[in-house]
Amino acid sequence: MTEKQMIIDPGTLTNIAAQLFEAGGLRKEDAAVVAHDLVAANLRGLDSHGASRIPMYLERIKRKVVNPQPNITVQNVFPAVSLVDGDDGMGFLAGHRAMEEAVSLAEKNGIGLVGVRRSTHYGMAALYVKDAIKKGYLSFAYTNSSPALPVWGSRTAFLGASPFAAGVPGGKEEVPYVLDMAMTVIARGKIRLAATHGEPILPGLALDKDGAPTTDAAKAFEGVCLPFGGAKGSALAMLMDLLAGVLTGANYGGDVKSLYFDHSEPQNVGHLFIAIRPDLFVSKDEFDDRMDTFVKRAKALPKAQGFEEILIPGEPEEKTAAKRLDTGIPLTEEVIKTLQETGLEYGIDISSQLNEIALNS
Ligand SMILES: NC(=O)c1ccc[n+]([C@@H]2O[C@H](COP(=O)([O-])OP(=O)(O)OC[C@H]3O[C@@H](n4cnc5c(N)ncnc54)[C@H](O)[C@@H]3O)[C@@H](O)[C@H]2O)c1
Incomplete structure (x- = not known):
């Protein structure tokens, strides 16, 4: 079943998102950041992490488990190490502030944690x-998240889908490396989206709440996602919680509250960021040349059957972003409807702002 979609101009969608977050109590500049970040996910093809989540975030603010106007603080604990307190605000704001600090520490110390x-x-x-x-830096981003997948051998959700991200700047000519991967076979948000649309999921992605394999997205969303790579994926998901949760003083070990189902208290999610100067061991010029050479060599490798092009991680999403910047972002009627309803709740007329370019079925 293909649901009806509306193509929305990215600028219009960003404006709508910013208005909604401002109406929800965020400072104007913070609302703009969150709106930009959500639309960036839509642009990169990650519709499960884009505008469709606005009503959920606003609900969490309304229920006072997200602080709309956090006082984010930074405490330097060692020359190359700082601790950021997100004050229960939107994670986007704490995330950007923390990576900014990591890069600033790396500038002075070679590496920033x-x-x-x-x-x-x-x-x-x-x-x-x-x-x-x-800013020209290599980096790692770890986070934990609410329980979605089991420790290997268990059938209970305990570890988060917690994406791991790593970035390496491109050289002078080639694309950067941008890895961003959840610990699940596919992101839990994609299962939620399939459930919203009443679509099945592939076998091998999830267990239902009784521990039985399922292709029913709604049952999978109530149950547990499976980690990629079996025990290895589970081990990496565990590492995400150890580094982002146990180490930082944030919630850990199954205590991060569900975004959708638990409004009892703030999530206290933890993150860990590492930034690294590119000129630690070779000059910046040499690093750039080596990156260009690496990417050129990788792309020139003989292709496997069924592949037209070899892509560097991050490239598939950037290609989608380039296309969607040009042609617009497809949103399902369901998502549009929830945005309109949320708008009405906050006294914002979204329907009149929607710049409809095309209607597909
Ligand atoms: N914040 C949270 O708690 C949370 C939880 C789960 C997921 N997420 C987000 O969900 C999103 C989706 O995650 P995912 O694991 O489904 O991503 P994915 O499986 O679509 O992609 C994983 C990585 O593989 C790369 N890749 C994919 N196809 C490729 C190809 N043909 N050639 C080269 N590289 C390729 C991508 O560029 C990406 O870096 C991510 O943005 C993640 O951050 C967030």
């Missing part, structure tokens, strides 16, 4: 490593 606690869900992890890439 920043732990974050009292944060919340920070969306698409690529956002933060792209911040570092813009």
Whole structure:
């Protein structure tokens, strides 16, 4: 079943998102950041982490488990190490602030390590490593998240889908490396989207709440996602919680509250960011040349059957972004409807602002 979609201009969608977050109590400049980040996810094809999440974030603000106007603080604990307190605000804000600090520490010390606690869900992890890439730095971004997948051998959700992101700036001619991968076979948000649309999921992605394999997206959303790569994926998901949760002082070990189902208290999500100067061991010029050479060599390799092009991680999403910037962002009627309803709740007329370019079925 293909649901009806409306194509929305990215600028219009960003404006609508910013108005909604401002109406929800965010400062104007913070609302603009969150709106930009969500639309960036839509542009990169990650519709599960884009505008469709606005009503959920606003609900969490309304229920006072997200602080709309956080006082984010940074404490330097060692020359190359800082701790950021997100003050229960939107995770996007704490995430950008923390990566900014990590890069600033790396500038002075070669490497910067920043732990974050009292944060919340920070969306698409690529956002933060792209911040570092813009400044010419390599980086890693770890986060934990609410229980979605089991420790290997268990059938209970305990570890988060917690995406791992890593970024390496491109050289002078080639694309950067932007890895952003959840620990699940596919992101839990994609299962939620399939459930919203009443679509099935492929076998091998999830167990229902009784521990049985399922292709029913709604049952999978109530149950547990499976990690990619079996025990290895589970081990990496565990590492995300150890680094972002146990180490930073944030919630850990199954205590991060569900975004959708638990409004009892703030999530206290943890993140850990590492930024690295590109000129630690070779000059910046040499690093750039080596990156260009690496990417050129990788792309020139003989292709496997069924492949027209070899892509560097991050490239598939950037290609989608380039296309969607030009042609617009497809949103399902369901998502549009929830945005309109949310707008009405906050006294914002969204229907009149929607710049409809095309209607597909
Ligand atoms: N904040 C949270 O708690 C949370 C939780 C889960 C997921 N997420 C987000 O969900 C999003 C989706 O995650 P995912 O694991 O489904 O991503 P994915 O499986 O679509 O992609 C994973 C990585 O593989 C790369 N890749 C894919 N196809 C490729 C190809 N043909 N050639 C080269 N590289 C390729 C991508 O560029 C990406 O870096 C991410 O942005 C993630 O941050 C966030």
